[in-house]
Amino acid sequence: MANGRIQNIHVSLRFYGNLKALLYQNHNQGKLKHILPEPTSVKDLIESCGVPHTEPDLILVNSKPVGFDHLIEGGERVSVYPFFHSFQHHSDGFLQPRGLNHPLFLVDVNLGKLARYLRLAGFDTSYSNDADDTGLIEQMIQEKRVLVTRDRKLLMHKVVTLGYLPRSDNAQIQLKEVLSRFDLFDKIKPYSRCINCNGLLRNVQKEEVLDQLEPLTKKHYEHFSKCGGCGQVYWAGSHRFRLPGSLKKILNI
């Protein structure tokens, strides 16, 4: 600090792909310039632009990959990339974990429809419509779940290591985003989990559930499954299994 004056730090940033949609302000092609009062970690810098640390997969400072704690001191060019599948097989410099075989999800209160769709696709998905932020963070840590929320402040919490912020308002597109981000299209097991309680479904004999069936269901259906959690009975024609064509297309069923 020459002559005791604070020298502001200038830095140029460029965000790529679907990270641009997360910026607090619309910036031309994801480009922006920032002035900082003091050296700052690259994590704090990108989060100050609106992008939680769960979203970038690669950060280059002057063309070199860096970790989140890299200190920005002035004059740098920072490029920030989202998770790209073309990066999948490289291992250097990437910030997000790879190869999550069976991710467990924890879905925030305002994404109930997405939670049901994830269960429908067979993924273990915890959801409660009255969870608060503290409860979500605790459960995320204890059960090692991927936190899915549109609350970016929650994803910016330093204890969050695995998360995703759906960009779309539409639950079907959100499902597609999550399946794509965690590379889950070939792990979909439709109709294996209860959409109400996340319990696993098991096939049951018709006689076992006869007293729970309406006359027409008794007449027209032979194959049934039952939730091990809440006891809900499912069959091919039950309204919980009748899906819009667009959703079937996403799930490839």
Ligand SMILES: [Zn+2]
């Ligand atoms: Zn259930």
